[in-house]
Amino acid sequence: AANDEGPVIEMNWNLAEYLPEWCGAQSNFNNVIASYITAVYEKMKEEEQQHEVGTTPVKRRCLSQLTPSNSRPGSKKSSTQDKEPSKDDAAAHIVFARELIAGELAQKLFFVTQKIQKKGSKGRDELDDEEEEERNMMMATLTKSLDKNPALEFVKSVCKVLSLDPNVVDQVTKLRRDLLKLCSVGEFSEAGMWQDPCISYSLPELICRACNHCRNLDLCRDQHQTRVSGRWAWQCPVCKSHYDSTEIEHQLLSVLHNTSLAHVLQDLQCARCRQVKQPNMTTICSCGGDFTPLMQTKKYQEKISIFHTIAHHYQMPQLEEAVAWIIRGNNWTSCIA
Ligand SMILES: [Zn+2]
Numbered sequence: 001a002a003n004d005e006g007p008v009i010e011m012n013w014n015l016a017e018y019l020p021e022w023c024g025a026q027s028n029f030n031n032v033i034a035s036y037i038t039a040v041y042e043k044m045k046e047e048e049q050q051h052e053v054g055t056t057p058v059k060r061r062c063l064s065q066l067t068p069s070n071s072r073p074g075s076k077k078s079s080t081q082d083k084e085p086s087k088d089d090a091a092a093h094i095v096f097a098r099e100l101i102a103g104e105l106a107q108k109l110f111f112v113t114q115k116i117q118k119k120g121s122k123g124r125d126e127l128d129d130e131e132e133e134e135r136n137m138m139m140a141t142l143t144k145s146l147d148k149n150p151a152l153e154f155v156k157s158v159c160k161v162l163s164l165d166p167n168v169v170d171q172v173t174k175l176r177r178d179l180l181k182l183c184s185v186g187e188f189s190e191a192g193m194w195q196d197p198c199i200s201y202s203l204p205e206l207i208c209r210a211c212n213h214c215r216n217l218d219l220c221r222d223q224h225q226t227r228v229s230g231r232w233a234w235q236c237p238v239c240k241s242h243y244d245s246t247e248i249e250h251q252l253l254s255v256l257h258n259t260s261l262a263h264v265l266q267d268l269q270c271a272r273c274r275q276v277k278q279p280n281m282t283t284i285c286s287c288g289g290d291f292t293p294l295m296q297t298k299k300y301q302e303k304i305s306i307f308h309t310i311a312h313h314y315q316m317p318q319l320e321e322a323v324a325w326i327i328r329g330n331n332w333t334s335c336i337a
């Protein structure tokens with residue numbers, strides 16, 4: 001809501017939470033994005049006030065469809081507005097945003113990225129705010145990889161958010177290329193690709209023993225947690241009693257069992273004609289195509305990795321043992337930390 005001091009921007013980017021803060025990546029992300037949004041918003045407001053004098057309706061949000069035909073559907077009474085029917089009829093705030101990204105923002109990002117790089121290369125100070133560390137341990141374990149190159153993750157996250165506006169695609173593409181170069185990463189390399197860091201795993205319909213409150217519990221992100229005799233446990237948000245971790249461990253073990261079984265017993269599919277393999281002994285399809293598994297091994301591996309993190313962090317010995325056995329058997333020790 002706008003008051004005299006202007007609207008307050010609430011930064012609620014989930015992806016920012018996964019950026020490491022020890023080198024300033026997270027706060028810089030918030031600063032850069034907030035100042036960009038503020039600048040563009042103010043430009044839009046200014047534009048709006050100018051247009052209110054005339055009759056041209058203005059769309060409040062940046063829209064890619066903002067073409068001459070739908071931005072001026074009405075009469076052409078206001079002659080001042082139509083004096084310059086230039087070809088590039090992008091709204092002023094779009095032009096402004098493009099210039100901002102290509103100019104001032106690009107410079108700022110170069111500076112900030114280098115700063116993060118410098119801090120990041122020194123490595124993390126282990127004794128740094130231990131309490132904070134403890135609270136975010138789960139997240140830290142899940143995002144260990146993001147810690148290795150904070151500057152790169154910073155660049156990828158900022159560019160990802162900026163690219164949400166289709167009006168500035170060209171500018172963001174160039175910015176991204178230049179910033180990745182700064183991190184010695186190629187524009188099209190795998191390291192430069194943005195990946196959703198927000199992994200999650202939910203147990204559906206978990207019922208609280210104390211108050212019967214029923215909810216889905218995201219084991220990777222749920223904030224209702226407490227310590228029970230030195231071990232983290234999830235909490236009921238209603239009555240605050242904690243769930244039985246051993247019970248959750250057994251549920252996860254049975255999920256792991258079923259997932260693994262499904263993975264091993266899955267059908268093979270022809271990569272060419274997409275038919276499911278019928279005869280047992282053939283190695284190629286009747287059409288000559290190769291067979292591939294229906295389910296991706298990578299997905300299974302990801303799940304195993306999440307289970308390993310949960311088991312380790314919440315001290316679930318049976319689950320950890322089972323997961324470790326799968327990791328060893330598949331020789332995944334190098335891919336799963
Ligand atoms: Zn409860």
Ligand SMILES: [Zn+2]
Binds near residue numbers: 273275286287
């Ligand atoms: Zn085939």
Ligand SMILES: [Zn+2]
Binds near residue numbers: 308311312320
């Ligand atoms: Zn472990």
